[in-house]
Structure formats: C-alpha cells, structure tokens
Amino acid sequence: MEKAKISAYQLFILIVLFELGSALLVPIAIEAKQDAWLAILIGMVGGFCLYLVYHGLYSYYPDIPPTEYLQKIMGSFLGKILAFIYVLYFIYLSARVLRDFGEMLITSFYWDTPLFILNTLMALLVIYTVRKGIEVLARTSELLFVLIFLLGISVLFLIVVSGIIQISNLKPVLEEGIKPVLKTTFTQTLYFPFGEVIIFAMILPYLNRPAKVKQIGLLAIGFSGLILASVMAINVSVLDVNNITRSPFPLLSTIQTIEVAGFLERLDVYFILITVIGVFFKMCLFFYASVVGTANLFKVKESARLAFPLGLAILILSITIASNYSEHIKEGLHVITLYLHLPLQVIIPSLLLLIAFIKNKKKKRKQSKNLFPKRKYRLVERDKK
Amino acid sequence: MSYVFIFKTKESKNDRKIQEINNQNQSNNRPPNLIESSLSKNLEVIKQKTGNSSDIIIRPLKIGHNSQIKIAILYVKGMVDNQSVNDSVIESIMNNQNLSEKLIPQDVLEVLIEDVVAVGGIKVVSDWEKLFTALMSGETITLIDGISKGVCASTQGGQRRSVQESTTDVSIRGSKEAFNESIETSIAMVRRIINNTDLWVESFNIGKMTKTEVSIMYINGIAKNEIIEEVRKRLKGINIDGILESGYIEQLIEDQTTTTFPTIYHTERPDTVAGNLLEGKIAIFVNGTPFVLLVPALFIDFFQSAEDYYERFDIATAIRFLRTVIFFISLVGPAIYIAATTFHQEMIPTELAIIIAAQRESVPFPAFIEALIMEITFEILREAGIRMPKAMGSTISIVGALVIGQAAIQAGIVSPAMVIVVSLTAIASFATPSYAVAISARLVRFIFMVSAATFGFYGIILVFIMLIVHLCSLRSFGVPYMSPLAPFIREEAGDTIFRRPIWAYKKRPRLISGQNRVSQGEDQKPQPPRTRIMKNTTNVEKGEPNES
Numbered sequence: 001m002e003k004a005k006i007s008a009y010q011l012f013i014l015i016v017l018f019e020l021g022s023a024l025l026v027p028i029a030i031e032a033k034q035d036a037w038l039a040i041l042i043g044m045v046g047g048f049c050l051y052l053v054y055h056g057l058y059s060y061y062p063d064i065p066p067t068e069y070l071q072k073i074m075g076s077f078l079g080k081i082l083a084f085i086y087v088l089y090f091i092y093l094s095a096r097v098l099r100d101f102g103e104m105l106i107t108s109f110y111w112d113t114p115l116f117i118l119n120t121l122m123a124l125l126v127i128y129t130v131r132k133g134i135e136v137l138a139r140t141s142e143l144l145f146v147l148i149f150l151l152g153i154s155v156l157f158l159i160v161v162s163g164i165i166q167i168s169n170l171k172p173v174l175e176e177g178i179k180p181v182l183k184t185t186f187t188q189t190l191y192f193p194f195g196e197v198i199i200f201a202m203i204l205p206y207l208n209r210p211a212k213v214k215q216i217g218l219l220a221i222g223f224s225g226l227i228l229a230s231v232m233a234i235n236v237s238v239l240d241v242n243n244i245t246r247s248p249f250p251l252l253s254t255i256q257t258i259e260v261a262g263f264l265e266r267l268d269v270y271f272i273l274i275t276v277i278g279v280f281f282k283m284c285l286f287f288y289a290s291v292v293g294t295a296n297l298f299k300v301k302e303s304a305r306l307a308f309p310l311g312l313a314i315l316i317l318s319i320t321i322a323s324n325y326s327e328h329i330k331e332g333l334h335v336i337t338l339y340l341h342l343p344l345q346v347i348i349p350s351l352l353l354l355i356a357f358i359k360n361k362k363k364k365r366k367q368s369k370n371l372f373p374k375r376k377y378r379l380v381e382r383d384k385k
Numbered sequence: 386m387s388y389v390f391i392f393k394t395k396e397s398k399n400d401r402k403i404q405e406i407n408n409q410n411q412s413n414n415r416p417p418n419l420i421e422s423s424l425s426k427n428l429e430v431i432k433q434k435t436g437n438s439s440d441i442i443i444r445p446l447k448i449g450h451n452s453q454i455k456i457a458i459l460y461v462k463g464m465v466d467n468q469s470v471n472d473s474v475i476e477s478i479m480n481n482q483n484l485s486e487k488l489i490p491q492d493v494l495e496v497l498i499e500d501v502v503a504v505g506g507i508k509v510v511s512d513w514e515k516l517f518t519a520l521m522s523g524e525t526i527t528l529i530d531g532i533s534k535g536v537c538a539s540t541q542g543g544q545r546r547s548v549q550e551s552t553t554d555v556s557i558r559g560s561k562e563a564f565n566e567s568i569e570t571s572i573a574m575v576r577r578i579i580n581n582t583d584l585w586v587e588s589f590n591i592g593k594m595t596k597t598e599v600s601i602m603y604i605n606g607i608a609k610n611e612i613i614e615e616v617r618k619r620l621k622g623i624n625i626d627g628i629l630e631s632g633y634i635e636q637l638i639e640d641q642t643t644t645t646f647p648t649i650y651h652t653e654r655p656d657t658v659a660g661n662l663l664e665g666k667i668a669i670f671v672n673g674t675p676f677v678l679l680v681p682a683l684f685i686d687f688f689q690s691a692e693d694y695y696e697r698f699d700i701a702t703a704i705r706f707l708r709t710v711i712f713f714i715s716l717v718g719p720a721i722y723i724a725a726t727t728f729h730q731e732m733i734p735t736e737l738a739i740i741i742a743a744q745r746e747s748v749p750f751p752a753f754i755e756a757l758i759m760e761i762t763f764e765i766l767r768e769a770g771i772r773m774p775k776a777m778g779s780t781i782s783i784v785g786a787l788v789i790g791q792a793a794i795q796a797g798i799v800s801p802a803m804v805i806v807v808s809l810t811a812i813a814s815f816a817t818p819s820y821a822v823a824i825s826a827r828l829v830r831f832i833f834m835v836s837a838a839t840f841g842f843y844g845i846i847l848v849f850i851m852l853i854v855h856l857c858s859l860r861s862f863g864v865p866y867m868s869p870l871a872p873f874i875r876e877e878a879g880d881t882i883f884r885r886p887i888w889a890y891k892k893r894p895r896l897i898s899g900q901n902r903v904s905q906g907e908d909q910k911p912q913p914p915r916t917r918i919m920k921n922t923t924n925v926e927k928g929e930p931n932e933s
Contacts, residue, residue, distance in 0.1 A: 009873060105843060109728075113840075121840065125847050125854075132858045139857035139871035144850070263734040269842050276846045 021282025044225030047194025466542025506539030665898025728841030
C-alpha cells in the first residue's frame with residue numbers, strides 16, 4: 001500500500017462517479033420496461049446491504065486491504081487463492097468497462113476507427129493516472145465531478161425546456177406486478193452497478209477518518225442510485241418503452257432528441273463528455289484495485305511499476321473478451337451475473353463476514369478483561385490523528 | 386507520495402552538503418588569508434588580486450601628528466555614492482582634529498570608527514575574502530599602516546533605475562510602483578506596506594562567481610515553518626556559477642521540472658507581494674532583477690491579479706469567471722474548431738455548417754494544417770513583435786493584419802472562419818493575467834490540436850483529463866497545486882474563480898499558513914446605521930450612539 005490519504009468527501013465523489021460510470025452508458029434494468037427506475041431503486045437498497053457487509057469486514061480490519069485480510073480470515077493458502085481470484089475479477093471487470101466504452105464509441109461516433117486504437121488511448125490515460133496514485137485520482141475526481149455536475153444540470157434543463165418529456169410513457173406502473181421488477185433487480189441492478197462497490201474495499205484503508213466511512217458510503221450509493229433512477233425514468237419518458245429497448249445507448253438517444261431554439265441540437269458532445277469521464281473513473285478504480293491487489297499479494301514494493309504490464313493485459317483482454325458487441329452484452333447480462341457477480345459480490349463476502357464475526361468473538365472472549373473491544377479502540381485512535 | 390518525495394530531496398541535499406563541506410575543506414587547506422599589517426604590502430595584494438583594475442580607486446592619505454601615519458582609502462568607481470565617500474569618509478578624515486594629535490595606529494582605528502567616519506553601517510574585517518566582498522559590493526575600505534584590519538563603511542550607491550510603473554503587471558486601480566533592480570529598494574518597498582516587526586528578512590549570497598544577494602522574506606507567525614525551512618534548504622543547496630535573474634532560482638528550486646506549468650509565482654508589484662505574505666507565502670528577492678518570486682504558488686494564483694481585491698467582490702468575481710473562460714478558449718479554441726469541422730459536423734447548426742463548407746471549398750488543406758499554418762504564423766508575428774524596436778511596431782501590425790490575414794484568405798490558403806478562431810485564441814492568450822501560465826497554455830494548445838485532428842472530441846477530452854490529472858499531481862513546496870479546488874477546501878474555495886467579499890476572509894489558507902490562521906476580527910461586514918439620526922448632525926453631537 002502506498003502512503004496516501006483520501007478524505008471522506010473524496011470517497012463520496014469517487015463512489016458516485018464509479019456508480020454512474022458505465023451505468024449511464026448502457027441500458028440497465030430495461031427488462032423491467034417502464035418500471036426500470038423502480039428496479040434501480042430496489043437494487044440501490046440491495047446495494048446498501050452489500051455495502052454494509054463490505055463495511056463490516058472493513059471495520060474488523062481497518063488498516064489492511066482485502067487481499068491481506070482474506071488471508072487472515074481464511075488462512076494463508078486458501079486466502080491467497082481467494083485474493084488472487086478477486087484480483088483477476090477486478091482485472092476482468094475493468095476490461096469489460098473498457099470494451100463497453102470502446103463499442104459505444106464505434107457504434108455512435110467512430111465507425112471506421114478500429115476498436116483497438118480507441119481502447120489503447122483510454123488504457124494509456126488510465127495507466128498514466130494510476131501510476132500517479134490514489135491521491136491524484138481523488139483530486140482529479142473532485143475537479144471533474146464539478147464538470148459532470150454542471151453538464152448534468154444543463155442537460156436536464158435543456159430536456160425540460162425542449163418539452164420532450166412525456167410522463168405518460170412511464171405509465172402504467174407495475175403493469176405485470178412486482179415480479180418482473182424484482183427479477184430484474186436480482187439478476188442485474190443489484191450487481192451492476194451497485195454490487196461493484198466491492199472494489200472500494202481496496203480503497204477504504206486509505207480513508208483519513210474511518211468513522212465516517214459507513215455514512216459517506218451509504219450516502220454516495222443513495223445519491224448515485226437516485227441519479228441513475230431519474231436518468232432512466234427520463235430516458236423512458238422521452239423515448240418510450242419500445243424505442244428504448246431497441247436503443248443500445250438510451251442516454252445518447254435522449255440527448256439527440258433535444259432541440260432548443262432551433263440551433264441547440266445534436267448535443268452528442270455532452271454524451272461523450274459525460275461517458276468518457278465516467279468510464280475513466282470506473283476503469284481507474286477497477287484498475288487501481290487490481291494493481292494494488294497484485295502488488296499486495298505478490299509483495300511488490302512499488303505498485304506503480306505494475307501499471308504498465310497489467311494495463312497491457314487489460315487492453316488485450318478487452319479486445320479478446322468477446323468477438324462482437326452482442327456476445328459481449330449477452331455475457332455481461334446473463335453469464336457474468338450468475339457465475340461471477342453473485343458468488344464474488346454477495347456469497348463470499350457474507351461468508352467472510354460471518355467467519356470474521358465468529359473469529360473476533362472468540363478473541364473477544366479471550367481478552368474479556370480488556371476494557372475496550374479492540375476494534376472500536378482502534379477506530380477511535382485513528383480518528384484522533 | 387509526499388513522504389517519498391521529501392525523502393528523495395533530503396538524500397540529494399545531503400549529497401550536496403557533502404560536496405560543500407569538501408569545497409570548504411579545500412579552501413581551508415590554503416594558507417590563511419588574513420590582512421597583513423604593512424599598508425604597502427596590503428595594497429600590493431589588492432592590486433595583484435584585482436589585476437590592477439582601473440575602476441578600483443586607491444586614495445593614499447597621511448594623518449596624525451606630523452602626518453606620520455599612512456592610511457589608504459579604497460572604493461570601486463560607480464559602485465559607491467560619490468557624495469558620501471567624499472563628505473563622510475575622505476573629508477571627515479582630513480579635517481578631523483582628533484586625528485592630528487599624537488596617536489599610535491591602534492588608536493587611529495578606534496578614533497576612525499567612533500569619531501570620524503560619518504556613515505551608518507561600519508564594520509571591521511580582518512580577512513581578505515570579507516574585505517573583497519565588501520569592496521566589490523560598493524563599500525569604502527580604509528586601511529591603516531601597521532594594523533592588520535580594514536574598516537568598511539557602507540557607501541553603496543551609484544546609478545540605479547528609479548522606481549517606475551510596472552510594465553508587466555499593469556493595473557487600473559492600486560499602487561503604480563514596481564520593484565526595481567536594487568534589492569534594498571525592493572525590500573524597503575514591501576516594508577513600507579507592512580509596518581511590522583514580524584516581517585523578517587534573511588539573506589544569502591548565492592553563486593560561486595557572482596555571489597548574488599538573495600533574500601527571503603516572510604511574516605513570522607503566519608508563514609509555515611516547514612515551508613520556510615524547505616525554502617532555506619533548497620536555496621542553500623544551489624551551487625552554480627551565477628544567478629543572473631530570479632528565473633535561475635526558480636528553475637533550481639521548483640518541485641518538478643517535467644511540466645510546462647509554473648509552480649513558482651513571480652511578480653513586479655509590491656502590493657501583490659505584501660498580499661501574498663499576509664497569506665503566509667514566502668517571497669524571494671534577487672538582486673539585479675525587479676521580479677520577486679513567491680512560494681508556494683497554486684494554479685489558481687496565476688489567474689488572479691492584485692486588482693481583483695481592490696474592486697468590489699461581485700465585479701471581481703465576474704472578471705474571474707471571464708478569465709476562466711478565456712483560459713479555456715486559449716487552450717482548446719482551435720482544437721474544438723478542428724474537431725467540429727472534421728469529425729462532428731452534425732454539431733454545427735446547419736446554416737453555419739454550409740457557410741463554413743463553402744468557405745473551405747477553395748482551401749486545399751485539411752482543417753488541422755490550416756490551423757497549424759495560422760497558429761505558427763501568429764507565433765512568428767508575436768515573437769517578432771516582442772523584440773521589435775518600438776518605431777517598427779506599426780509595420781508588424783500592418784504586415785500581420787493586412788498582408789497575412791487578408792491576403793492569406795484571398796490566396797485560398799486559409800478560410801475566414803479559421804482566421805477568426807485563431808485570432809480569438811490569440812487575444813484570449815493575452816488576456817490571461819500571468820504570462821507564465823499563458824505561455825504554457827500556448828504549448829498545450831498544440832497537443833490539443835493534434836489530438837482533435839486525430840480523434841475529434843474523444844481526443845480532446847482524453848487530453849483534457851490527462852491535463853487535469855497532471856495538474857493534480859503537481860505540488861509547489863509540498864502544497865497540492867490545484868488546492869483549494871482539489872483537494873477541495875470549502876472555506877477557501879471562495880477565493881478561487883470566485884472572489885468573496887473582503888469581510889468574509891476570516892481565515893488564512895490552511896495548507897499555506899501555519900498555526901495562526903485567524904486573519905480578521907468578527908463582524909467585519911459593513912452595515913448601515915441602525916438609527917436615522919445620522920442625518921441630523923446636532924443629535925450626533927449630543928452623543929447619540931450609532932455604532933453598528
């Protein structure tokens with residue numbers, strides 16, 4: 001781990017940008033049709049629960065990254081294997097984000113440019129940033145968040161002014177009952193984007209005030225969930241359900257329908273700006289987690305040195321991961337959720353929390369003479385710093 | 386990261402220290418260079434050391450009873466104030482009654498110091514090195530036969546440029562004075578603004594050959610001790626032949642050299658220096674240049690001018706917003722035009738797109754080449770304009786505006802729209818308050834243009850993010866360069882692209898100033914009188930209180 005500290009406010013912004021990252025790009029929860037926003041909100045509640053699980057693990061081991069505490073919980077051998085699986089998982093996810101993004105650029109703007117070139121540029125930028133460390137990434141996020149925020153507000157304003165919102169498109173609510181909504185939640189929105197906050201388990205040890213982590217994290221997930229839900233609701237109300245199921249990038253289609261005062265039209269550049277910034281942060285965080293995780297697991301002293309080789313691996317992976325966009329999306333929505341997200345985001349962390357709980361209870365019983373339980377004492381001590 | 390950084394510099398500083406110690410040892414190995422007691426021998430040494438330079442004046446005198454004691458007065462022509470040398474030194478010695486009595490040389494020395502030489506700064510030196518430093522810096526030396534010491538009287542003077550109006554930091558409101566080349570004058574100008582004993586000055590002589598006087602100035606109790614210590618350490622580490630301008634110091638003490646952005650601020654204005662000192666910054670004065678350095682410098686400092694604080698806050702805020710927009714235009718102006726016309730034509734309103742297309746029909750080059758031609762032409766014009774004698778200035782503008790602008794369009798080399806874009810960018814780059822940051826924007830602009838030409842808006846955004854990452858990774862004397870925007874500090878963000886009212890400056894910047902952060906009292910906000918009695922003067926005289 002590098003000697004860096006990030007503030008609670010920076011964590012908030014990082015989580016928000018991370019959640020919005022590629023979720024703004026692709027159609028999420030579209031199986032729930034006009035109730036997509038509801039599926040996102042329920043997913044958000046599930047996200048709260050998952051975050052509490054990750055935070056629970058963090059509060060047992062506030063100073064070390066998951067790759068290390070996995071070994072403490074599961075034993076050295078099993079823990080190392082699990083940690084390695086998680087690192088691979090992070091690498092795979094960042095390759096997926098890169099592919100999503102590259103495909104978006106090709107389908108909507110750069111028809112003749114090879115995917116490899118577009119991805120290479122983004123990967124180089126991400127490598128450059130990760131080499132600078134988490135502090136620089138956090139500071140960058142503070143600046144770009146303001147930009148995204150302003151863009152978002154102005155897009156909302158333009159959409160409202162151009163009068164393309166039709167609330168009737170959102171009706172009827174719960175046409176086929178709550179069942180399809182819940183199904184969408186548990187097959188999709190819970191894991192993507194909310195369950196992916198698991199990578200922040202790698203970031204949390206850098207926080208300068210650990211006592212605030214829980215509150216800030218929940219706040220950030222809630223904030224981003226609300227934004228995602230309202231963006232999806234606006235998309236549906238502007239485009240109507242039939243169009244949106246056919247659109248690969250609903251937000252882009254929505255922005256393209258804006259027309260104000262006869263000359264403010266085709267504002268595609270807004271979409272490029274928002275998605276490039278969002279995807280940049282999402283990739284950076286995944287990539288940073290995998291670099292730091294690898295460094296920690298294999299005892300590499302300077303994690304920045306791993307940025308280039310791992311970045312190259314991610315770049316190549318992002319190209320070879322699927323032979324075309326439909327395959328890529330199919331994998332993402334059906335295969336990954338069941339075989340990767342569900343076990344790695346939900347089952348294993350919950351089990352780990354359970355084991356950690358039992359282990360620490362045993363310890364506590366042993367040290368029952370101590371006035372303070374060790375965990376709480378530690379938190380208080382670090383807060384004073 | 387910062388830890389690592391400090392550690393590294395410590396290491397290199399240690400190396401330098403070792404070198405220094407070695408150098409000192411070498412000089413200690415030489416025979417001790419003390420002044421001897423024989424005057425003729427001493428004069429011989431001086432003549433030999435200075436190569437008998439013709440601007441060194443040696444004036445022999447005889448004093449005492451029967452004029453049996455020989456003394457000599459030495460000074461460098463042009464470096465001294467002639468009047469004080471004549472009146473306070475030579476004349477006083479020749480006319481003084483005490484000196485014509487029976488005296489032994491030892492007494493002469495004492496009498497000289499106590500009764501005769503009518504100059505404020507006086508000191509006695511006994512080794513050659515100090516004597517030569519004093520002589521070369523404009524002091525007048527008196528040597529007495531039979532005594533192995535010299536008396537130095539500070540008679541510095543000579544012709545210097547007078548205090549004039551600033552030519553680089555021009556302002557409409559506020560003090561018009563600017564620093565000049567003399568370090569004493571410059572320091573005094575700041576002292577005149579901050580009348581406080583806590584304004585401390587430390588001096589160094591830097592440069593093996595030039596021995597340039599360099600002073601740091603800070604307000605004790607406001608400036609952070611760690612930063613002062615770091616500045617001292619970096620200045621002491623400098624070991625080069627000569628310091629000719631503060632730019633030398635700047636390049637030798639900055640945190641990171643691989644960046645086009647300035648991490649040290651320089652200014653010509655005493656009020657800017659005073660304002661920054663009050664925030665806890667440290668000023669570095671260098672003899673021989675009117676440009677004073679200020680550290681630590683933040684990115685946002687380069688977009689502020691002293692005048693912002695003299696105008697009311699709403700106006701100043703509006704102007705600062707304008708400057709942000711200006712900086713943006715000067716960075717990405719041509720790049721956006723290139724991207725829009727080459728990749729994203731659908732973004733331009735249809736009528737305009739048709740007009741631009743019609744204009745570009747006759748132009749044989751792609752938009753990027755077109756922009757490059759215009760940009761380079763403009764850079765040539767600008768570079769020529771700077772060093773052109775004033776009388777020829779109008780020639781340049783005629784050649785620039787008419788011949789190149791108009792004729793290039795008629796010849797079909799560039800399109801009129803491109804001329805508009807490039808000229809707008811050029812004007813924008815002049816409107817940035819700091820030349821140092823405007824010139825780096827000029828460089829970065831070309832990177833933006835290349836990226837726009839190859840990947841359109843995607844390229845521009847990527848380079849833009851990279852620029853921000855780069856800026857966020859910079860530090861100036863350990864302080865993050867983009868603060869207080871990133872890391873965001875709420876109570877200080879009011880003085881960035883906004884300018885909060887003066888009465889709202891309750892605290893000094895946290896990262897720059899040290900422990901003592903309260904800068905003004907409570908309730909500085911002006912309020913109208915609570916009673917209306919003020920109108921009626923008789924009531925006020927009766928003693929009606931109308932405090933707010």
